[in-house]
Amino acid sequence: MKIFKFIAWLALVALIGIQFFPIDRNESYSRPETDFMVVNDVPAEIQHQLQVSCYDCHSNNTAYPWYNNIQPIAWYLEDHVKEGKAELNFSEWETYSSIRKNSKLRSMMKQIESGEMPLESYTLIHGDAVLSKAQQTDVIEYLVKLKENRN
Numbered sequence: 244m245k246i247f248k249f250i251a252w253l254a255l256v257a258l259i260g261i262q263f264f265p266i267d268r269n270e271s272y273s274r275p276e277t278d279f280m281v282v283n284d285v286p287a288e289i290q291h292q293l294q295v296s297c298y299d300c301h302s303n304n305t306a307y308p309w310y311n312n313i314q315p316i317a318w319y320l321e322d323h324v325k326e327g328k329a330e331l332n333f334s335e336w337e338t339y340s341s342i343r344k345n346s347k348l349r350s351m352m353k354q355i356e357s358g359e360m361p362l363e364s365y366t367l368i369h370g371d372a373v374l375s376k377a378q379q380t381d382v383i384e385y386l387v388k389l390k391e392n393r394n
Contacts, residue, residue: 276337295371300361
């Protein structure tokens with residue numbers, strides 16, 4: 244029983260200790276000229292859906308939930324955001340080559356259509372990020388038109 248108490252106290256001290264190692268927040272208070280929304284003529288409804296469903300993980304501005312102030316949750320979320328931005332960063336859209344833009348558009352369409360994006364782990368807590376079938380269709384149709392206009 245003493246060993247259990249010792250381990251519990253050690254875990255508590257470690258949990259308190261890691262709270263002093265904050266993350267670098269992915270926050271920006273302006274939309275750069277290279278942003279997907281700025282560069283493209285995105286209809287308001289599509290803008291809203293992309294903002295709500297995609298931009299937290301795929302842009303330079305994440306709206307952090309309150310629990311992001313707790314370690315190790317903050318580390319997990321920050322790693323998740325870094326992975327998302329490495330795959331697609333809407334804030335840097337205009338810096339992508341034409342080939343990469345077309346590839347990203349195809350990938351976005353495929354992942355939205357298959358339900359891969361937004362991630363289920365994200366939509367569990369962010370219910371408004373879930374895309375209905377009609378919203379999926381609208382976003383995909385917009386992306387198809389955007390891709391066709393690029394070619």
